Amino acid sequence: MKATFRIQRFDPEKDKKPYYREYEVELEPNDRVLDGLNKIKWYQDGSLTYRRSCAHGICGSDAMRINGANGLACKVLMKDVGQKVTLEPLLGLPVIKDLIVDMEPFFAQYRSVLPFLVNDEEVPEGKERVQSIEERERYDDTTKCILCAACTTSCPSFWGDPDYVGPAAIVNAHRFIFDSRDRAAAERLAILNDRHGVWRCHTIYNCTIACPRDIQITQAIGEVKQAILYNQST
């Protein structure tokens, strides 16, 4: 199939503001949008710039707006977007060049929620900590996050308040708050009870729709809100 890619371009060394450029490229219906980008970069215009690495939805490099909706270019197939594809950088983060945004504000928010296991109790000698299948299942969904930022940058609350910690950070806090081995739930809940915390979420569900890992993000945020209200973390 012949496809037309309409791509937002911006080179900070040349351009005052972003513009769109169109490329025609021959692809198969089962090809990934990323295959189209690669074909353009490799055979038509080497200056086209985007991040990518694993090319199968695991590393989280190539989140972008694909026909207006956030997704991973390597996980959206041509047959699902049709012959006209518009590609734009994620919203709400500063654009550096073409489809590349500055991820640093996103990672700073991630780091702010203590995204690591806290447990200073002595570990059992020569043994793992015991965790039941049910306890492990409790936080399974939020362990899947690949930090691609598709959720946070789809959130109108985040667009309106760049200091909002955002869905991805809450997902990663959830992953530990509900882990039976962790002991820092109260600290995380206090961080998320801030005015830039979970209460900025107005259950719009954009994050859940955007997540390429199918994490039930709005539900996870809801569980964190409940934990704050009722002091529950189990």
Added chain:
Amino acid sequence: MIHTHTYDAIVVGGGGAGLMAALYLTRGTGVRAAVLTKLYPTRSHTGAAQGGISAALANLEEDHPEWHAFDTVKGSDYLGDQDAIEIMCNDAPEVIRELEHMGLPFSRTEDGRIAQRRFGGHTHHYGEGPVRRSCYAADRTGHMILQTLYQQCIKNGITFFDEFHVIDVVMSEGRCAGVVAYEIRTGEIHVFHAKAVLFSTGGFGRIWSVTSNALAFTGDGPAILYRRGVPMEDMEFYQFHPTGIAKLGILITEGVRGEGGVLRNDNGERFMERYAPTMKDLASRDVVSRSIYLEVREGRGIGGGDYVHLDATHLGREVVETKLPDIADFCRTYLGIDPAVEPIPVQPTAHYAMGGIPTDSDGRVVIDDWKTIVPGLYAAGECACVSVHGANRLGTNSLLDLVVFGRRAGRDMARFCKEADLPPLPRDAVDSAREQIDRLLNGKGDESVATIRDEMQRVMMEHVGVFREERGLKIAVDKVRELRERYTRVRVQDRGRIFNTELTEAWELGAMLDLAEIIAVCALNRTESRGAHSREDYPERNDEEWLKHTLAYRTDDGGIDIKYKPVIITKFEPKERVY
């Protein structure tokens, strides 16, 4: 403008080995260290590993590190160094428990312990039958390891330089004195002056056209060190994973077969019963990949095509959705099929480098036959060759290699940094890096990166793949040499400084071409079949002449000089390898 940074130690690469090393290097040691990565650490390819990480925990049935060591030695077709293999298998239970204590969300047994499952080549009682040894977190084990280690790095305040592409190593008075990096966001050159450097840059599967590897897997670390006189060990041994999604190469974990999935040909026959009567579909990867090729060659590929079916339809939806959820997702996304209902079309895919930068079991780079160490220079993970994988790696042993030898290298680097002073920084430290960048940016040539890369990937796939023979290998060597010559005339269109990824891709192609030539030359040189190196013109293993590691050195005029070093054998004498 050149920026200079001074640290005690630098880690190049933010995957499993690099992050584990960074933790051991810095926690409670007072060592100042930084991790440099051309990606973000969580984008590293460790995250794509699926099925598991082996350790003889014996959580579900009897198991022993010595059984694990035997399986690894046998899997390596007796080319692995047995002292290092024993260390890895003995360290394994402790390091797995350590990952659990760090928070890694392993799947669990009924009694709440780390769950384990079967995997190719892992057996009880020295080969009698499959054993449950692979510790896993659904089919996302690598993702969980990468996330957990990154989380611990945040907790411990490790310094990261993200999107810094290392393109040279600095040597000074016979020691390693740091690295030179290209900052992708600004196009500026940075020198990281240090007492010790660890290379943990991963593999180079992008040399082949069908691969499970990330686009970032271009062999940067090995190529940089090779150009500075470090030999490459056992480069002819490259693993083709039997089950990549047909055409795409995306990995379908061996865990599918560990859970009971089977391979079938066009007649619906479970053909592995003929090739490996005991282990069947769980024979080691080299054996299974060759079997698939032979089925295809004899016309029993699906519909006469070049792939077979991986059948998981009898496992039931519950097993597929809970133990293999990502596999189910890949199948739905890229194939439009449900693996609980339909078989998965698979073919061998370029997957893992057994060879690489020669090291000892503390990650120290050794440049000859076990005698000479380059002070301050370390390597760990897929880019290194300890050698624990020999001629063929067992599934799950790569993640184990990362954490065991990342940890040991980090510890040894911390010790080294306390004893050593900072070597002087040579005046010409950045000259070569600068010249490499300038040449690509300002070249006047007419050659395109993509065309040369396509030609390299095709010839390597055709002639330096699962089966090899002299005629094809000679074609590959000649072709890669021609491509290397044409590469000197490459030009990039984008002359900008900010995020010039056309430039970094062009540089990566140079690294791959250097390694491709070494791989093809070493494969031509080794006139026997062992593990993943399968010569149709020399079908037998030949211990008398070839029970030795290859070391490929760069000569002053850019050629390749081949030497050897002995294999270390402790407990397990080489014998015939049958599964």
